[in-house]
Amino acid sequence: MSDHLARGQLLRHQGRHSEAEACLRQAIAAEPDDVTAYTELAQCLVEQEGRKLDALDTIDRAIALVPDDAYVHARRGLILTRLDRDKEALEAANRAIGLDPEFSTYFAVKSQALIGLERYAEAEEACRHALALDADDGFASNLLAHLLRVQGKSAESKIAAEKLLANDPEDPYAHFNAGWTALQRSDHRSAENHFREALRLDADFEPAREGLLESFKARSAFYRLYLQWSFWMQRFSSKTQIAIVIGFLVIYNFGRKLLNAIHPLAGVAIIVAYLSFVLWVWLAPGIGNLLVLLDRSARHALRRGDAWQGIFSGGGLILGAIVLGISGFLHYPPGYLFGGALVCGAIPAALTFGNDSPQGRLVFGSILTLIYLIGLGVGITEVLRHPAESIGSRSEQFITIGIVATALCTWLGNVPRLRHERPN
Numbered sequence: 001m002s003d004h005l006a007r008g009q010l011l012r013h014q015g016r017h018s019e020a021e022a023c024l025r026q027a028i029a030a031e032p033d034d035v036t037a038y039t040e041l042a043q044c045l046v047e048q049e050g051r052k053l054d055a056l057d058t059i060d061r062a063i064a065l066v067p068d069d070a071y072v073h074a075r076r077g078l079i080l081t082r083l084d085r086d087k088e089a090l091e092a093a094n095r096a097i098g099l100d101p102e103f104s105t106y107f108a109v110k111s112q113a114l115i116g117l118e119r120y121a122e123a124e125e126a127c128r129h130a131l132a133l134d135a136d137d138g139f140a141s142n143l144l145a146h147l148l149r150v151q152g153k154s155a156e157s158k159i160a161a162e163k164l165l166a167n168d169p170e171d172p173y174a175h176f177n178a179g180w181t182a183l184q185r186s187d188h189r190s191a192e193n194h195f196r197e198a199l200r201l202d203a204d205f206e207p208a209r210e211g212l213l214e215s216f217k218a219r220s221a222f223y224r225l226y227l228q229w230s231f232w233m234q235r236f237s238s239k240t241q242i243a244i245v246i247g248f249l250v251i252y253n254f255g256r257k258l259l260n261a262i263h264p265l266a267g268v269a270i271i272v273a274y275l276s277f278v279l280w281v282w283l284a285p286g287i288g289n290l291l292v293l294l295d296r297s298a299r300h301a302l303r304r305g306d307a308w309q310g311i312f313s314g315g316g317l318i319l320g321a322i323v324l325g326i327s328g329f330l331h332y333p334p335g336y337l338f339g340g341a342l343v344c345g346a347i348p349a350a351l352t353f354g355n356d357s358p359q360g361r362l363v364f365g366s367i368l369t370l371i372y373l374i375g376l377g378v379g380i381t382e383v384l385r386h387p388a389e390s391i392g393s394r395s396e397q398f399i400t401i402g403i404v405a406t407a408l409c410t411w412l413g414n415v416p417r418l419r420h421e422r423p424n
Contacts, residue, residue: 002027005037012044015204020044038062039075046079055079070099070106077109086116104134111143118237120151138164138171145177149184152235157181172201172208179211184231188218209301216298217288226284242414248277279347282410286313286350305354312349312368316342333391334382337399341375344406351413360418367405374402 008023024041027034039062045055056079062072077092093110100106107130114123124147130140141164148157161181164174179194192215198208217223233241289310292298302310320342327335348368355361378395385392391399412418 002030002034002037004030005034005040008037008044009040012040015047017044017047021048033065035062035065035069035072038065039072042075042079046082052079052083056083068099070096070103073099074106074109077113081109081112081116084116086113089113089116102133104130104137105139106130107133108137108140108143111140111147115143115147115150120147120235123147124151136167138168138173141167142173142177145181149177149181150234152231154181154184157184170201172198172205175201176205176208176211179208179215183211183215183218183227186218186224186228188215188224191215191218213292213301213306216292216295216301217285219295220288220291223284223288223291226280226288229281238416245414282347282350282413283313283317285354286310286346287317288314289354290314290318303354309350309353312353313346316349317346320344320346332386334379334386337375337379337382337395340399341371341379341402344402345371345375347406347413348409351409351419355418356420357418363412363418364409367409370405371402374398 004023004027008020008027011017011020011023021041021044024037024044027037028041031037038058042055042059042062045051045058056076059072059076059079063069063076066072073092074096077089077096080086080089080092090110090113093106093113096103096106097110107126111123111126111130114120114126124144127140127144127147130137131144134140141160145157145160145164148160158181161174161178164171165178168174175194175198179191179198182188182191182194192212195208195212195215198205199212202208214227218227233244236244286309289302289306291310291314292302293307293310299307320339323335323339323342325339327333327339345368348364348371351364352361352368355364378398381395382391
């Protein structure tokens with residue numbers, strides 16, 4: 001092994017990826033056919049922002065040198081999962097298994113790809129096969145704990161998380177899994193402790209920071225209800241989740257017509273219940289971030305986007321409700337427009353700030369701006385017209401546009417590309 005390769009490996013393990021890349025490229029320049037150097041460089045590149053495609057190209061060069069090496073095919077599979085190209089990742093994992101069916105990690109890579117494809121039962125089977133080959137495979141053990149939790153197997157997930165901690169109490173991934181398992185049991189205090197410990201062991205472990213933030217939000221009973229809804233929904237594939245949402249809409253429409261025929265107030269009640277449910281699902285994260293923002297000991301876990309989401313979504317909702325309440329008390333109709341704009345804007349605000357997708361930020365940010373401009377413009381117009389007996393027809397048209405735009409957000413929010421950054 002060359003000195004450049006040895007130093008590059010050391011720097012990569014220390015998380016100093018840009019320095020490691022320089023050393024590994026020097027190793028490749030000295031020995032252009034060094035497969036290990038290419039493999040190390042690929043692992044280094046995939047951890048750097050915007051370099052995942054470079055990592056894929058690098059591992060492909062290694063495969064060109066040794067096409068029958070199972071390890072490089074497995075590494076390619078892991079890189080492809082980071083690019084959300086899970087079908088190709090599954091093919092790469094199966095290729096590795098075909099070359100070496102006795103190595104447990106290759107089955108864990110297959111499980112990772114199957115998780116991305118939302119084929120959880122098959123992923124669990126692959127994990128268990130990996131552990132049958134090597135009971136100490138930490139990668140497979142952590143994946144299994146995650147899979148049990150995702151499938152709602154709470155008791156088994158708890159046992160798996162405890163086993164991970166017993167085997168290696170210094171493993172940040174073990175504490176990460178234990179934290180989410182505790183959150184699924186609504187034990188936010190234990191979750192908080194595990195996420196803190198994971199960050200103590202690895203200060204750059206971003207998923208643990210996100211988990212800690214969720215445990216802070218879960219101090220609120222309101223947010224714990226939202227988490228339980230999220231845990232229930234995550235058991236299903238994306239297509240099934242959309243079908244469930246559509247099913248709720250069909251039931252709502254049918255129930256509204258049926259109850260309205262029985263008594264008008266009954267129809268109003270189901271409308272209120274449905275709208276409350278929709279608002280609760282979309283606004284819970286913003287309200288949760290607002291509560292964390294108000295907590296001096298917890299606010300440091302918030303990213304800038306999370307903080308703005310709390311202000312504009314959670315804060316906008318509360319301020320809008322106050323304005324609506326005061327306007328109702330004073331019988332001042334123009335106030336309904338200002339308050340209504342803040343309340344309606346809370347939904348696109350929740351989808352704009354903290355959104356990893358640039359496309360999503362553009363779409364939802366544009367809708368948020370539109371709603372605020374309508375609220376401000378129509379509100380000022382009606383202030384000047386006050387005390388008119390009714391809202392102007394042109395104002396009603398703009399109000400309708402704002403309401404439709406708000407409703408549109410609740411559907412566009414289910415589009416994955418508008419919620420998650422496309423890997424590069």
